[in-house]
Amino acid sequence: MHKNIYDKLEFLYGDEAKGVYQKLMNIIEKYKISDKDFDFSEKDVILITYGDSIKKNNEKPLNTLHHFLNEYVKDSINTVHILPFFPYSSDDGFSVIDYKQVNPELGSWEDIQSLSKDYKLMFDAVINHISKESKWFQEYLKGNKKYKNYFIEQEPVEELKNVTRPRALPLLHVYKTASGEEKHIWTTFSEDQIDLNYKSTDLFLEIVEILLFYAKMGAKLIRLDAIGYLWKEIGTSCIHLKQTHVMIQLFRDILNLTAKDVILITETNVPHHENISYFGNGYNEAQMVYNFSLPPLVLYSFLFHDATVISKWAYTLETPSDKTTFFNFLASHDGIGLMPAKGILKDEDIDFLVEHTLRNNGLVSYKSNPDGTKSPYELNINYFDALYDENESMELNIRKFISAYAIAAAMKGIPGIYIHSLLGSRNYLEGVKITGMNRTINREKLNYDTLISELNDKSSLRFKIFNTFKHMLDIRKKHKAFNPKGKQMVMFYDDSVFAFMREFKDERVLVLTNVANREITLDIDNPLSKNPYDFLNNTSVDISDNKLHIILKPYETKWLK
Structure with missing residues (x-):
């Protein structure tokens, strides 16, 4: 018997632990994928992209992506994080309709597995919530008993005011069942994204099976999206609860028995000390954690010409074991999170970053506080534009941008490069007008032929950034001093x-x-x-x-x- 697994199940599920344990072992038996251990090296560089960030007429985007990677960046990166590639209903992929299907507009599982032969792949496990259009939620509304406990029915009560809110939206939304009954349901992020109820053992087992399915289909890293909100207890903040950490420990234990070379990476866009708690003791939770404080601190350093803050912060950086490391990124499909700078940057410096972003044609997203006020939580701006100074030459702005990324590439950890940074993109303001979403500013879909002609034009911004960037990455991977274990x-x-x-x-x-x-x-x-x-x-x-x-x-x- 795997006592460590049983004890965690007992902590979460009490008397139900015995039955859950047996069912869990049956699932584990079905998925023996790899007993090879994972390892980090200086050759690891992760490209972050949507499945359709680059599009070509009459070709499935996953095919286009694969061709572009092999043709232009294969020597510089060895891992690709394909942002959620499942059928979805909103939030650019993060409101999943079916966890086990590839969005047919992007391609197929065959395309994903083909990519996995040339690159290590990171998949998203968007398992805090699911789309209201999913079969699970639609069956719940129809009264199907199987799904009765998959979601959290919650009457509005006073204690809910303690719940941490990442958005300026209601925590509960009302949905009408097939029988005409109205139910208040828990929705951390939006009316379209219904939170899952991990107090249901059936739901837990279903999620485990999905994670193992991802490992089987080629995932070498699994990103646990918005994982800090997973477990809910009324009267608490419902973020970073002990039960959430125990759940991640279970996921790690289960992968250790089935797919030991698969790495868990947690996405918790929160103050630094809370973020690094997801390393656990160095062996029992995530092997990688997003270094969320890095993007705002690098931005601050170049805007203020001041390296003292980032130096003092970096001096304190450590991970609990050589089996853990930071994911060092500056830009992603989301904006630049400000919460991770809290306690490191002064409030007035954060205010300056907000003002600077607005001056440079960026946008700012706000969250609700328990006292009814709102705080900026994210700068929505392309990272090149965030650093850009109109009073400096373009050559100087490019050097600044590459140096910012050279920090992320050289610091202890594994660098993550967003595709629009690698390709020298700018703010996509037209897109924001179309979608009404701030985050669209950094999510432009590029036409393949136009992109290639710009990358071949030696006078273009794309050419200059792309080639300088690749040169830096190519040099980095030849030097073992940059090994994450160093x-x-x-x-x-x-x-x-x-x-x-x-x-x-x-x-x-x-x-x-x-x-x-x-x-x-x-x-x-x-x-x-x-x-x-x-x-x-x-x-x-x-x-x-x-x-x-x-x-x-x-x-x-x-x-x-």
């Missing part, structure tokens, strides 16, 4: 220089990024070999009396060894 030591040389040493086995690399728009000279003791050089820019470094004399151009990054 050490990271932050150095304090200058208030406008973010500096840290990366070290793994017999290689050390000193990373220097000038976050200011002025030249900076450093004279520092040589912490490297006798003849260090900047291998990112292929330039030599002045050295005398074992001191390095380094000139950093505005917004320049150097990688020295």
Whole structure:
């Protein structure tokens, strides 16, 4: 008997544990996928994309994506996060109608499995909620007993005011059953996204089976979307509850028995100390956690020309074991989360980021607070435009953008590159007008032929960013100092220089990024070999009396060894 699994089931389900355990073991028996352990390396780089971010006439988008990746980026990235590719009804894929189908507009499971032969794939498990158009919810409304407890019926009561709200929308919505009865149902995110009830053992087993199905269909990473809200207890905040952590531990235990090389990554866009709690003890919860504080801190550093805040924060960064690491990203399909900067940046600095975003044609999303006020929780803007300064040359803006990403690429962890960052896209304001959704600003669908002609045009922004970006990634993967298991030591040389040493086995690399728009000279003791050089820019470094004399151009990054 797997006592650790049984004990967790007993904690969650009490007297029902015995029956659930038996059914769970039967599911596990059906899915013996891999007993090979996972490993992180410096070669791991993750591209984040929708299945249809690039579209070609008369071709399924997953096919187009596969062709584009193989033709243009195969040497630079080895992992692809395809954002939810299931049939959906809203929220650009995050309101799933059927967890086990590929959206036929994108392609088929055959296309997904074909991609999985060339790249490691990350799938989304959007398992906090499901679409109101799903069979599960429609059957519930019809009175089908199987689905009776899959959702949370909840009368409006005073205690609900403690519930953490990620949106400025009602927590409960009213739905009419087939018999004409009106039910108040729990909806954390929207009227179309119905929360699932994990107090139902049948629902729990159904979700486990879906996760294992994903592993079988080629997922090497499973992203647990909005996982912090999973378990609800009236009278609490209903976020980060112990039961939610135990549920993730169960998912990990189950994968360890069936698909040991599949990594769980949690998506909890919350203050840093809460976010890293999903590493558990380093062996029992997520192997990877989104480094949500990084995007706002990098943005702050370049806008204020101040590396002190990010340096002090990075100095405290650690993971509980070498089986865990950060997912270092700057941009994604969502906006730049502000909650993860709380407690690190001052309120007035966050206000400045909001004002700057609006000045640069971005948008801001707000959430409701228990006292009835609203707070900005997300900057909706393309990351290039977030960093952009109209008073600086385009060359300088490009260097700044690549240096920002060089921070994410060099820091301890695995870098995540959003497709619109790699391709040098800008704010998609026309799209926002069409959908009325702020997040559309960073979700443009690109025409394949137009994209390729821009990537071939040496004068275009896309060409300059794409090729500089790929060059940086190609160099990174050749250096084992960037292995996620390696050490990271932050150095304090200058208030406008973010500096840290990366070290793994017999290689050390000193990373220097000038976050200011002025030249900076450093004279520092040589912490490297006798003849260090900047291998990112292929330039030599002045050295005398074992001191390095380094000139950093505005917004320049150097990688020295």
